[in-house]
Amino acid sequence: MKSFTYVITDPVGIHARPAGELVNAAQACGADVTIRVGDKSASAKKLIKLMGLGIKQGTEVTVEISGENEETAAAEMEKFFKEHL
Amino acid sequence: MEVFQGKSIFKGVAIGPLLYYGKKETTVRREKIEDTDAEVARYKDAREKSVAQLRQLHDDSVKKVGEENAAIFDVHAMLMEDEDFCEAIENAIRTQNVNAEYAVAVAGENFFKMFAEMEDEYFKARSADMKDISERLIRVLTGEDEKRSFDEPSIIIADDLMPSETVQLDKEKVLAFVTRWGSSNSHTAILARTMNIPALIDIPIREDWNGKLAAVDGHTGTFYLEPDEETLREMEEKRGRDLETRRLLQELKGKKNVSLDGKEINLYANIGGLKDVAAVLSNDGGGVGLFRSEFLYIGRESLPTEEEQFQAYKAVVETMAGKRVIIRTLDIGADKKADYLELEKEDNPALGYRAIRICLTRPDIFKTQLRAIFRASAFGKVAIMYPMITSVEELDKIHTIVAEVKKELTADKIPFKDDVEEGVMIETPAAALISDDLAHKVDFFSIGTNDLTQYTLAMDRQNSRLDVFYNPHHKAILRLIRMTIENGHKGGAWVGICGELGADTTLTETFLRMGVDELSVSPSMILPVRAAIRKSHAYPEKE
Numbered sequence: 073m074k075s076f077t078y079v080i081t082d083p084v085g086i087h088a089r090p091a092g093e094l095v096n097a098a099q100a101c102g103a104d105v106t107i108r109v110g111d112k113s114a115s116a117k118k119l120i121k122l123m124g125l126g127i128k129q130g131t132e133v134t135v136e137i138s139g140e141n142e143e144t145a146a147a148e149m150e151k152f153f154k155e156h157l
Numbered sequence: 158m159e160v161f162q163g164k165s166i167f168k169g170v171a172i173g174p175l176l177y178y179g180k181k182e183t184t185v186r187r188e189k190i191e192d193t194d195a196e197v198a199r200y201k202d203a204r205e206k207s208v209a210q211l212r213q214l215h216d217d218s219v220k221k222v223g224e225e226n227a228a229i230f231d232v233h234a235m236l237m238e239d240e241d242f243c244e245a246i247e248n249a250i251r252t253q254n255v256n257a258e259y260a261v262a263v264a265g266e267n268f269f270k271m272f273a274e275m276e277d278e279y280f281k282a283r284s285a286d287m288k289d290i291s292e293r294l295i296r297v298l299t300g301e302d303e304k305r306s307f308d309e310p311s312i313i314i315a316d317d318l319m320p321s322e323t324v325q326l327d328k329e330k331v332l333a334f335v336t337r338w339g340s341s342n343s344h345t346a347i348l349a350r351t352m353n354i355p356a357l358i359d360i361p362i363r364e365d366w367n368g369k370l371a372a373v374d375g376h377t378g379t380f381y382l383e384p385d386e387e388t389l390r391e392m393e394e395k396r397g398r399d400l401e402t403r404r405l406l407q408e409l410k411g412k413k414n415v416s417l418d419g420k421e422i423n424l425y426a427n428i429g430g431l432k433d434v435a436a437v438l439s440n441d442g443g444g445v446g447l448f449r450s451e452f453l454y455i456g457r458e459s460l461p462t463e464e465e466q467f468q469a470y471k472a473v474v475e476t477m478a479g480k481r482v483i484i485r486t487l488d489i490g491a492d493k494k495a496d497y498l499e500l501e502k503e504d505n506p507a508l509g510y511r512a513i514r515i516c517l518t519r520p521d522i523f524k525t526q527l528r529a530i531f532r533a534s535a536f537g538k539v540a541i542m543y544p545m546i547t548s549v550e551e552l553d554k555i556h557t558i559v560a561e562v563k564k565e566l567t568a569d570k571i572p573f574k575d576d577v578e579e580g581v582m583i584e585t586p587a588a589a590l591i592s593d594d595l596a597h598k599v600d601f602f603s604i605g606t607n608d609l610t611q612y613t614l615a616m617d618r619q620n621s622r623l624d625v626f627y628n629p630h631h632k633a634i635l636r637l638i639r640m641t642i643e644n645g646h647k648g649g650a651w652v653g654i655c656g657e658l659g660a661d662t663t664l665t666e667t668f669l670r671m672g673v674d675e676l677s678v679s680p681s682m683i684l685p686v687r688a689a690i691r692k693s694h695a696y697p698e699k700e
Contacts, residue, residue, distance in 0.1 A: 087280065088232045089232055117240070118240050120242055124272070129535065
């Protein structure tokens with residue numbers, strides 16, 4: 073399993089639209105992606121759960137990537153977070 | 158005539174007949190299903206159709222409200238296909254032998270509640286999205302048509318409107334939206350703003366109002382049912398002025414604040430709180446050039462806490478979404494009411510214990526405010542401005558306190574941006590005259606022409622007997638402004654004007670020629686000033 077932490081800079085956090093983009097990115101990368109914030113976590117492929125985390129700007133999240141091609145998938149996800157969230 | 162007070166979502170005036178937009182009561186009945194496989198298949202089929210509808214709706218909306226706003230329907234399509242949502246529905250059909258409509262209604266309600274119970278207003282508002290998609294699925298399942306048409310331009314009244322309903326209404330025929338529920342963060346509210354349609358919420362609308370004449374005043378949030386003649390006349394006038402502004406808006410919205418010879422400046426707005434931000438955005442303001450923080454301190458029994466202030470600043474900063482917001486620290490004095498500060502009555506309050514003078518002698522008050530402002534800086538682009546500066550020493554004292562605040566925030570692991578711009582108001586002749594020394598120590602100047610004029614001319618603007626002597630275009634004022642701009646630029650500070658003179662369009666060209674970088678005016682003056690800038694020459698004509 074690979075993981076990285078990231079502090080959300082998007083002013084409204086992972087709300088509807090960015091969450092939708094994240095789900096698309098997670099699905100495209102092929103591996104399993106889990107977003108962890110505090111003691112809560114959600115699969116990055118599940119939009120409702122992801123929005124349910126209520127991640128706001130300034131929140132630190134841990135992103136865990138496991139499964140096939142986790143190496144490249146992790147790099148892709150990290151790039152996505154930096155560029156979009 | 159009956160008058161109701163609600164909350165304005167989008168400004169504007171509308172007069173016309175009411176059209177009640179009732180929920181088509183899709184009362185979902187629970188039915189027992191024998192062939193659950195067939196029912197699941199029926200659900201899946203409806204889901205596919207709904208998703209296709211939403212994709213279509215997205216493509217249609219892009220033209221009406223732009224990609225950014227239309228994206229919500231793509232998100233709806235994804236919500237519709239969300240694994241947990243789908244599983245909850247299929248599971249209910251299979252294990253409880255219920256019909257698809259019922260399963261969707263229950264699952265939709267559960268997810269609705271999940272969002273409705275969240276703390277953050279933004280996420281709370283997402284509950285409406287869950288409701289919207291469940292209702293769409295149910296409509297498809299029951300084979301109902303969602304579109305409704307009407308011929309006469311009308312004011313739509315409804316308990317609540319779904320984003321998909323809002324965007325599908327014929328824009329030409331909707332005069333206004335008036336609803337009982339809804340929040341200013343809802344997508345419907347955002348869409349109403351984008352579509353330029355006056356909208357009110359919190360009005361206790363009734364179905365039997367259908368067809369009656371009404372007037373909507375989106376400036377004040379007032380709703381007049383069967384308005385009397387005088388009100389009608391008043392509203393007609395107001396609407397005329399609105400149309401004129403809107404015409405200007407259409408013409409100038411999105412245009413640069415650039416002079417004929419190519420000098421571009423920032424055009425910002427003066428605000429007193431979050432309530433003014435909508436006006437800033439709808440008038441196409443590029444930022445907030447003066448956020449008066451006094452409103453937080455006035456009309457109450459005790460000092461506002463750090464948290465209260467933080468929330469107030471953050472709300473404005475977030476809504477301005479990355480555009481610069483210049484917060485002026487407390488500018489209060491013996492003439493403004495704040496009894497809990499126990500300020501002594503002064504014979505000459507304008508020259509008295511006020512603004513930064515209070516802050517520097519009461520560092521507890523100052524620090525609380527600075528902490529709140531720096532905390533809000535994590536949420537957008539914040540700048541801080543200090544009022545009533547007369548000396549370099551004052552500025553040095555401020556910087557010492559700011560450094561302490563930053564150190565404490567870092568120690569407390571509270572996020573803030575380290576590159577928050579700091580500037581001073583140039584509103585005393587003293588500050589203007591030493592602006593060369595001040596410029597090296599700040600990122601920007603903002604010239605407060607109201608006080609600068611009264612201190613320079615030694616004239617109280619409130620005193621009507623001085624009207625004959627009072628000349629706001631006095632050479633002395635203009636010289637001080639020119640001097641401040643030149644000194645600012647030499648010292649590496651950008652210079653703005655936030656007083657009333659900034660909105661004086663007869664001086665716009667003069668200020669541009671002096672090299673001003675920013676003008677901050679009341680929201681309603683943004684477009685007139687933009688028009689003036691676009692007609693001006695900033696540079697002398699070449700020989």
